[in-house]
Amino acid sequence: SAVISQKPSRDICQRGTSLTIQCQVDSQVTMMFWYRQQPGQSLTLIATANQGSEATYESGFVIDKFPISRPNLTFSTLTVSNMSPEDSSIYLCSVVTGRNTEAFFGQGTRLTVV
Amino acid sequence: DQQVKQNSPSLSVQEGRISILNCDYTNSMFDYFLWYKKYPAEGPTFLISISSIKDKNEDGRFTVFLNKSAKHLSLHIVPSQPGDSAVYFCAAVTNFGNEKLTFGTGTRLTIIP
Numbered sequence: 001s002a003v004i005s006q007k008p009s010r011d012i013c014q015r016g017t018s019l020t021i022q023c024q025v026d027s028q029v030t031m032m033f034w035y036r037q038q039p040g041q042s043l044t045l046i047a048t049a050n051q052g053s054e055a056t057y058e059s060g061f062v063i064d065k066f067p068i069s070r071p072n073l074t075f076s077t078l079t080v081s082n083m084s085p086e087d088s089s090i091y092l093c094s095v096v097t098g099r100n101t102e103a104f105f106g107q108g109t110r111l112t113v114v
Numbered sequence: 115d116q117q118v119k120q121n122s123p124s125l126s127v128q129e130g131r132i133s134i135l136n137c138d139y140t141n142s143m144f145d146y147f148l149w150y151k152k153y154p155a156e157g158p159t160f161l162i163s164i165s166s167i168k169d170k171n172e173d174g175r176f177t178v179f180l181n182k183s184a185k186h187l188s189l190h191i192v193p194s195q196p197g198d199s200a201v202y203f204c205a206a207v208t209n210f211g212n213e214k215l216t217f218g219t220g221t222r223l224t225i226i227p
Contacts, residue, residue: 009155033214042118043158043203043217092157094215102148103215105157 002027002097006106013083013113020079021109023093028073033094033103034066043092049076083113117141118206120218128226133191135221137204140185144206148215149178149189152201161202162189191223199225 003026013019023032032049046066047057055068069077080087093106119138127133137147145166150158164171164178164187171178177190191198201222205215 004157006157035217040123040219042116042219043205043215045214045216048214094157102160102163103158104160107155107157110155 002029002095002104004093004095004104004106006093006109008109009107010110011112013111015084015113017083018079018081019083019111020077021091021093023076023078023106025074025095027097029095029097030073031096032070032076033096034068034076034078035092035094035105037090037092037108039089046078046091049078080111083111085113087111088113115140116219117144118204118216118218120202120204120221122221123219124222124224126224126226127194129196130193133189133194133198133223133225135189135191135202135204135223137187137189137218138185139187139206141206141208141216142185143208144216146207147178147180147187148205148207149176150203150205150217151198152203152220158203194223194225196225196227199223 005024034046035043037043045058046061047055049055049068049070051070067079091109094103096103148163149161151161152158162173162176162178164180180187201220203220204218
Protein backbone atom coordinates (compact mmCIF):
# COMPACT_ATOMS: atom_id res chain seq x y z
CA SER A 1 0.00 0.00 0.00
CA ALA A 2 0.97 3.66 -0.09
CA VAL A 3 0.09 6.70 1.97
CA ILE A 4 -0.16 9.89 -0.01
CA SER A 5 -0.16 13.35 1.45
CA GLN A 6 -1.54 16.01 -0.84
CA LYS A 7 -1.73 19.72 -0.15
CA PRO A 8 -3.38 22.10 -0.11
CA SER A 9 -6.67 20.34 0.52
CA ARG A 10 -8.57 23.29 -0.89
CA ASP A 11 -7.98 26.79 -2.19
CA ILE A 12 -9.86 29.69 -3.67
CA CYS A 13 -7.83 31.53 -6.27
CA GLN A 14 -8.19 34.57 -8.43
CA ARG A 15 -8.36 34.08 -12.17
CA GLY A 16 -5.06 34.61 -13.92
CA THR A 17 -3.01 33.31 -11.02
CA SER A 18 -1.32 29.92 -10.60
CA LEU A 19 -1.53 27.27 -7.91
CA THR A 20 0.97 24.53 -7.19
CA ILE A 21 -0.31 21.30 -5.66
CA GLN A 22 2.12 19.04 -3.84
CA CYS A 23 1.99 15.28 -3.49
CA GLN A 24 4.22 13.30 -1.11
CA VAL A 25 4.28 9.50 -1.02
CA ASP A 26 5.58 7.41 1.86
CA SER A 27 7.44 5.04 -0.45
CA GLN A 28 9.39 5.23 -3.68
CA VAL A 29 7.26 4.83 -6.79
CA THR A 30 8.20 4.95 -10.43
CA MET A 31 5.16 6.71 -11.78
CA MET A 32 2.79 9.21 -10.24
CA PHE A 33 -0.44 10.26 -11.87
CA TRP A 34 -2.40 13.49 -11.76
CA TYR A 35 -6.18 13.41 -12.22
CA ARG A 36 -8.87 16.03 -12.42
CA GLN A 37 -12.48 15.58 -11.41
CA GLN A 38 -14.72 18.34 -12.68
CA PRO A 39 -18.13 18.73 -11.08
CA GLY A 40 -20.40 15.83 -12.00
CA GLN A 41 -17.78 14.19 -14.16
CA SER A 42 -15.44 11.24 -13.91
CA LEU A 43 -11.81 11.37 -12.88
CA THR A 44 -9.77 12.32 -15.93
CA LEU A 45 -6.07 11.63 -16.22
CA ILE A 46 -4.07 14.80 -16.83
CA ALA A 47 -0.56 13.39 -17.02
CA THR A 48 1.86 10.77 -15.81
CA ALA A 49 4.82 12.12 -13.86
CA ASN A 50 7.99 10.14 -14.45
CA GLN A 51 11.05 10.63 -12.31
CA GLY A 52 13.98 11.85 -14.35
CA SER A 53 12.04 12.66 -17.50
CA GLU A 54 9.30 14.93 -18.73
CA ALA A 55 5.74 14.20 -17.79
CA THR A 56 3.52 12.50 -20.34
CA TYR A 57 0.32 14.44 -20.98
CA GLU A 58 -3.02 13.08 -22.07
CA SER A 59 -4.98 14.46 -24.96
CA GLY A 60 -6.40 17.85 -24.12
CA PHE A 61 -3.79 18.71 -21.51
CA VAL A 62 -0.59 20.65 -22.18
CA ILE A 63 2.57 21.32 -20.25
CA ASP A 64 2.21 25.10 -20.39
CA LYS A 65 -1.11 24.91 -18.58
CA PHE A 66 -0.25 22.07 -16.19
CA PRO A 67 3.51 21.98 -15.60
CA ILE A 68 4.60 19.04 -13.49
CA SER A 69 7.74 18.44 -11.50
CA ARG A 70 9.04 15.10 -10.30
CA PRO A 71 12.33 15.73 -8.52
CA ASN A 72 12.52 12.33 -6.83
CA LEU A 73 10.69 9.03 -6.40
CA THR A 74 8.47 10.20 -3.55
CA PHE A 75 7.36 13.70 -4.56
CA SER A 76 5.60 15.52 -7.37
CA THR A 77 3.94 18.85 -7.97
CA LEU A 78 1.25 19.93 -10.39
CA THR A 79 0.81 23.61 -11.21
CA VAL A 80 -2.44 24.93 -12.60
CA SER A 81 -1.35 28.02 -14.52
CA ASN A 82 -3.19 31.16 -15.55
CA MET A 83 -6.34 29.89 -13.94
CA SER A 84 -9.87 30.50 -15.15
CA PRO A 85 -13.18 29.48 -13.55
CA GLU A 86 -13.24 26.43 -15.84
CA ASP A 87 -10.25 25.09 -13.89
CA SER A 88 -12.39 24.77 -10.77
CA SER A 89 -12.12 21.05 -10.01
CA ILE A 90 -10.80 18.49 -7.62
CA TYR A 91 -7.22 17.57 -8.47
CA LEU A 92 -5.88 14.23 -7.28
CA CYS A 93 -2.48 12.61 -7.34
CA SER A 94 -2.22 8.86 -7.50
CA VAL A 95 0.37 6.10 -7.44
CA VAL A 96 0.26 2.46 -8.33
CA THR A 97 2.20 -0.09 -6.32
CA GLY A 98 2.56 -3.77 -6.85
CA ARG A 99 1.39 -5.70 -9.86
CA ASN A 100 -2.35 -5.52 -9.54
CA THR A 101 -2.83 -1.98 -10.86
CA GLU A 102 -4.47 -0.97 -7.61
CA ALA A 103 -4.07 2.78 -7.42
CA PHE A 104 -3.80 4.83 -4.24
CA PHE A 105 -4.97 8.41 -4.17
CA GLY A 106 -4.23 11.51 -2.20
CA GLN A 107 -7.14 13.21 -0.50
CA GLY A 108 -7.49 15.66 -3.35
CA THR A 109 -7.26 19.44 -3.75
CA ARG A 110 -10.54 21.25 -4.23
CA LEU A 111 -9.78 24.30 -6.33
CA THR A 112 -12.22 27.14 -6.86
CA VAL A 113 -11.28 29.90 -9.27
CA VAL A 114 -13.16 33.17 -8.92
CA ASP B 115 -16.25 9.92 -25.67
CA GLN B 116 -17.04 8.29 -22.35
CA GLN B 117 -15.53 4.81 -22.54
CA VAL B 118 -16.70 3.82 -19.08
CA LYS B 119 -20.24 4.69 -18.13
CA GLN B 120 -22.19 4.57 -14.93
CA ASN B 121 -25.69 5.47 -15.98
CA SER B 122 -27.14 5.77 -12.50
CA PRO B 123 -25.85 8.92 -10.79
CA SER B 124 -27.48 7.92 -7.53
CA LEU B 125 -28.96 4.92 -5.75
CA SER B 126 -30.73 4.54 -2.41
CA VAL B 127 -30.90 1.17 -0.66
CA GLN B 128 -32.35 0.06 2.66
CA GLU B 129 -29.82 -1.08 5.24
CA GLY B 130 -29.39 -4.84 5.14
CA ARG B 131 -30.54 -5.15 1.54
CA ILE B 132 -28.39 -5.71 -1.51
CA SER B 133 -26.87 -2.75 -3.37
CA ILE B 134 -26.16 -3.27 -7.05
CA LEU B 135 -24.07 -0.72 -8.89
CA ASN B 136 -23.69 -1.03 -12.63
CA CYS B 137 -21.01 -0.05 -15.09
CA ASP B 138 -20.80 -0.36 -18.87
CA TYR B 139 -17.79 0.07 -21.11
CA THR B 140 -17.23 0.43 -24.81
CA ASN B 141 -13.54 -0.31 -25.27
CA SER B 142 -13.02 -4.02 -25.89
CA MET B 143 -9.32 -3.58 -25.11
CA PHE B 144 -10.03 -3.10 -21.42
CA ASP B 145 -8.75 -6.17 -19.61
CA TYR B 146 -8.84 -5.24 -15.94
CA PHE B 147 -11.57 -3.54 -13.98
CA LEU B 148 -11.63 -1.91 -10.57
CA TRP B 149 -14.13 -0.37 -8.21
CA TYR B 150 -13.28 2.59 -6.02
CA LYS B 151 -15.18 4.16 -3.18
CA LYS B 152 -14.97 7.85 -2.40
CA TYR B 153 -16.08 9.74 0.68
CA PRO B 154 -16.39 13.54 0.61
CA ALA B 155 -13.09 15.39 0.99
CA GLU B 156 -11.12 12.17 0.57
CA GLY B 157 -9.43 10.52 -2.36
CA PRO B 158 -10.89 7.35 -3.87
CA THR B 159 -9.97 4.11 -2.15
CA PHE B 160 -9.64 0.78 -3.88
CA LEU B 161 -12.43 -1.68 -3.19
CA ILE B 162 -12.25 -4.70 -5.46
CA SER B 163 -11.07 -5.65 -8.92
CA ILE B 164 -11.56 -8.28 -11.58
CA SER B 165 -9.51 -9.51 -14.48
CA SER B 166 -11.14 -10.02 -17.86
CA ILE B 167 -10.38 -13.74 -17.66
CA LYS B 168 -12.82 -14.08 -14.78
CA ASP B 169 -16.52 -13.45 -14.49
CA LYS B 170 -16.75 -13.08 -10.73
CA ASN B 171 -14.61 -11.96 -7.82
CA GLU B 172 -15.73 -11.91 -4.23
CA ASP B 173 -14.29 -10.21 -1.17
CA GLY B 174 -16.40 -10.31 1.94
CA ARG B 175 -19.59 -8.33 1.38
CA PHE B 176 -18.43 -7.17 -2.04
CA THR B 177 -18.75 -9.13 -5.27
CA VAL B 178 -17.94 -7.91 -8.74
CA PHE B 179 -19.44 -9.59 -11.79
CA LEU B 180 -18.11 -9.18 -15.31
CA ASN B 181 -20.06 -9.93 -18.46
CA LYS B 182 -17.59 -9.47 -21.28
CA SER B 183 -20.02 -10.13 -24.10
CA ALA B 184 -22.28 -7.38 -22.80
CA LYS B 185 -19.34 -5.16 -21.79
CA HIS B 186 -20.94 -4.80 -18.42
CA LEU B 187 -19.82 -5.14 -14.85
CA SER B 188 -21.62 -4.77 -11.59
CA LEU B 189 -20.73 -4.42 -7.94
CA HIS B 190 -22.92 -6.16 -5.38
CA ILE B 191 -22.80 -5.16 -1.74
CA VAL B 192 -24.65 -7.42 0.65
CA PRO B 193 -25.73 -6.72 3.26
CA SER B 194 -25.57 -2.96 2.77
CA GLN B 195 -24.44 -0.93 5.76
CA PRO B 196 -24.69 2.81 6.52
CA GLY B 197 -20.91 3.12 6.16
CA ASP B 198 -21.25 2.06 2.55
CA SER B 199 -22.82 5.43 1.72
CA ALA B 200 -20.31 6.98 -0.68
CA VAL B 201 -19.67 7.61 -4.34
CA TYR B 202 -18.56 4.51 -6.22
CA PHE B 203 -16.45 4.69 -9.36
CA CYS B 204 -15.72 1.87 -11.72
CA ALA B 205 -12.46 2.05 -13.62
CA ALA B 206 -10.83 0.09 -16.40
CA VAL B 207 -7.33 -0.56 -17.66
CA THR B 208 -6.08 -1.59 -21.08
CA ASN B 209 -3.02 -3.77 -21.30
CA PHE B 210 -2.83 -4.89 -17.72
CA GLY B 211 0.08 -3.20 -16.02
CA ASN B 212 0.13 0.08 -17.90
CA GLU B 213 -1.53 1.62 -14.86
CA LYS B 214 -3.64 4.24 -16.62
CA LEU B 215 -7.15 4.14 -15.27
CA THR B 216 -10.25 5.22 -17.18
CA PHE B 217 -13.00 6.10 -14.74
CA GLY B 218 -16.75 6.16 -14.94
CA THR B 219 -18.71 9.18 -13.69
CA GLY B 220 -19.61 7.59 -10.39
CA THR B 221 -22.76 6.50 -8.57
CA ARG B 222 -23.70 8.03 -5.25
CA LEU B 223 -24.95 5.25 -2.99
CA THR B 224 -27.06 6.16 0.03
CA ILE B 225 -27.87 3.48 2.57
CA ILE B 226 -31.07 4.22 4.44
CA PRO B 227 -31.03 3.08 8.07
